Amino acid sequence: MPQAMDSIDRAILRTLQREAKIQNIELAERVGLSPSPCLRRVRLLEEAGVIERYAAQLNAAKVGMGLTVFARVWVKGPDEETIASFVEAIMKLPEIIECHMLSGDCDFLLKIVAADLDAYRRFRVEQLGRIKSIRDIKSDIPMQKIKDTSELPV
Template sequence: MDTLDEIDRSILRALQEDGRIQNVDLAGKVGLSPSPCLRRVRILEEAGVIERYVALLNAAKIGAGLTVFVRISLTSQDSKTVDHFTAEIQKLPQVVECHLMAGDCDFLLRVVAADLDAYRQLQIDHLTRIKGVQSVKTEIPIQQIKLTSALPI
C-alpha cells in the first residue's frame, strides 16, 4: 500500500478508538456505504497496515499494576550475545516491550509486575541470569502521564 488517503486515515482513527466497531457504524462514521468500507478495511489488513486487533486490559485489575523500565547493558554487542539475549527476553511475558538502543544502554525494557517484590524476583531469577548481561538498571516511574497505543494518523 503506497499511500493512505483521508478515508483510510479516518478508518484507521476510528478502529484505533474502537477495534470492535461494527462495519455499518464504521462506514457511517467515515462517510462510506458498508461494502466499500469493508473492502477498504480488508485492503488495510492485507497490506499489513492493520496488523491485528487486540483488547486493551487494565493492568492493575489483572495483577500487573507496576510498570518499570529496565536498562540492560551487555558484555558484548556481537550477534551471538544479542541474539541470545533477545531469545531469552521473548520467553518472559512480563517484558511487554524490548528495544535495542543506541546510547548509554544496549536494551530498554518495559516490564509489568504485580509489585516491587515480583519485579525483584524476575530480576534475580531471569534478567541477571541471562548470559551476556553485564548490568541491569531499573527505573521506577512515580506517575503515568500518558499511555496510548494509538498512532497519530
C-alpha cells in the same frame, strides 16, 4: 501498503485504533461510505499490513500486574551471538512486554510488568539476572503515568 492512503483510509484507521470492535455499518457511517466499500477498504488495509492485528487493551492493575518498571540493559558485547542470546532469552519472559534496542548509553530498554515491587525484585534476580549475555541492569520505576496510548497520529 495501499497505493496512497486518502482521508477516508485515515479516518478508518483513527476510528479502529479507538474502537476495534466497531461494527462495519457504524464505521462506514462515521467515515462517509456505504458498508461494502468500507469493508473493502478495511480488508485492503489489513492485507497491506497497515492494520497488523486487533487486540484488547487490559487494565494491568486489575489483572494483578500493577507495577511497571523500565530496565536499562547493557549486554556483554555488541556481537551478533551475544545479542541473539539475549533476545532469545527475553522473548521467553512474558513479564517483558516491550524491548527496544538502543543507540546511546545502554543497549536495550525493557518495559516490564509485575504485581508489585517484591515480585519485580524476584523477577530481576531469578529471571533477568540469570541471562548470561547481560553485563548490567539498571531499573527505573515510574512514579506517575502521564500518557499511555498506542494510537498513531494518522
